[in-house]
Amino acid sequence: MPKRLSQAQVDHYHDHGYVSPIPVLDPADVVRLRAELEQHEADAGKPLDFPEKSKAYLLYGWSDEVVHHPAVLDAVEDVIGPDILVYHQTTWIKEPGTPNYVLWHQDGKYFFLEPHLHITAWVALTDVTVENGCVHVLPGSHKWGDFDHVDDTGPHNMIKRGQGIPDLFDNEVGVPIELKAGEMSLHHTDLVHCSHGNSGSDRRIGIGTSYIPASVIQTGEPKRTALPVRGKPQPGVFEEEKRLVNEVSDEAKAAHAYSVGLFRQLQDVGAAIREQAAE
Numbered sequence: 001m002p003k004r005l006s007q008a009q010v011d012h013y014h015d016h017g018y019v020s021p022i023p024v025l026d027p028a029d030v031v032r033l034r035a036e037l038e039q040h041e042a043d044a045g046k047p048l049d050f051p052e053k054s055k056a057y058l059l060y061g062w063s064d065e066v067v068h069h070p071a072v073l074d075a076v077e078d079v080i081g082p083d084i085l086v087y088h089q090t091t092w093i094k095e096p097g098t099p100n101y102v103l104w105h106q107d108g109k110y111f112f113l114e115p116h117l118h119i120t121a122w123v124a125l126t127d128v129t130v131e132n133g134c135v136h137v138l139p140g141s142h143k144w145g146d147f148d149h150v151d152d153t154g155p156h157n158m159i160k161r162g163q164g165i166p167d168l169f170d171n172e173v174g175v176p177i178e179l180k181a182g183e184m185s186l187h188h189t190d191l192v193h194c195s196h197g198n199s200g201s202d203r204r205i206g207i208g209t210s211y212i213p214a215s216v217i218q219t220g221e222p223k224r225t226a227l228p229v230r231g232k233p234q235p236g237v238f239e240e241e242k243r244l245v246n247e248v249s250d251e252a253k254a255a256h257a258y259s260v261g262l263f264r265q266l267q268d269v270g271a272a273i274r275e276q277a278a279e
Contacts, residue, residue: 004074013079013186017142020177020185024071024123030182034125034205036062037091040248051260053091057209057227057244058256063089064244067209072121072184073230076211079186080119083214083231085238087111087118087224088263092158092206094133094198100156101133101196103164104172106141108189109149110163111210112220112266118189118212124179125205132200135185136174141192156197165192179206220266225259 002010005019013019025033040060041048048056056063066072067086076084088111094100108116128134149163157164169192177185187193189210198204214234218224226238233240241259244252 002078004071005078010078013188016139017191018137018139018177018185018187021179021183022075022186023182024069024075024184025066025182027182030125033062033065036060037125037205047095048091048093051257051264053093054260054263055089055256056091056207057086057089058241058259059244059248059252061244061247063091063207064247066123066207067227068229068243069123072123072209075184075186076119076121077230080117080211080213081215081231083233085212085214085226085228085233086209086241087113087212087216087226087238088210090208092122092204092208094158094195094204096132096198096201096203098156099197100158102135102158102194103152104138104169104192104194105149105159105164106147106190106192107210109146110267111189112218113189113212113216114219115216116189117216118210120187120189121184121209121211122177122179122187123184123207123209124181125207126181126202128177128179128181128204128206129200130176130178131198132202132204133195133198134179134204135177135187135193135195137177137187138169138172138174138192142188142190144190144192146190147192158195164194169194222262222265224262224266 009019057067147165150166152164225241227241
């Protein structure tokens with residue numbers, strides 16, 4: 001029996017590549033976690049951005065709490081099994097009245113993992129609507145194969161490398177995944193999805209955590225890091241991250257810089273490979 005999801009929800013995920021909404025955070029926790037995030041921004045004197053928005057669970061307690069939240073992990077376990085690692089995470093913040101976007105893309109194209117079993121748990125810390133730039137998905141597209149991507153380094157593209165699928169889905173609207181604050185969606189690594197600008201009056205804040213079953217292996221070099229969060233990892237596949245102890249400490253900053261640096265190195269290698277193939 002599933003722990004958090006119904007069997008119908010598990011089936012929907014496998015059939016359509018996503019499932020939502022899934023309640024995971026209490027209203028009081030949503031308020032507190034957003035306040036903690038924004039207090040760190042106030043302390044830094046700027047909105048959360050790269051590199052801190054990547055793998056923020058290695059730096060900040062609010063992010064560490066989300067990736068280890070039992071309700072989140074129970075839902076993830078219902079889909080990928082009991083031995084779970086965090087491979088990556090991005091904090092997605094769209095400021096009100098900004099055109100920041102994400103092109104149609106597949107996560108699996110730039111994660112360099114095999115087999116493609118990674119799942120993204122997208123937890124909303126604000127209400128997420130069409131108006132403020134929610135994720136749109138193409139149901140069933142996780143079964144359509146692996147699409148070629150190009151790099152779009154436009155200033156409003158929220159993906160650091162700017163990867164997107166060229167032309168093929170430009171006229172598609174997809175299904176909007178609207179969430180209330182405290183709700184979560186799950187989507188498959190090969191699901192084609194995108195998001196548009198925020199024309200609303202409040203920030204749109206979501207935490208997208210990439211979970212993988214311990215059976216997944218990495219491809220390419222350098223070897224990356226991952227954080228075991230439930231069950232047992234597969235020895236030697238990933239360099240093991242350690243759970244945050246003291247947020248924003250020198251130790252935490254060093255661990256974060258190291259892990260994000262390895263992830264970025266592989267992104268740069270991937271970009272060079274595609275550039276050579278295009279020549």
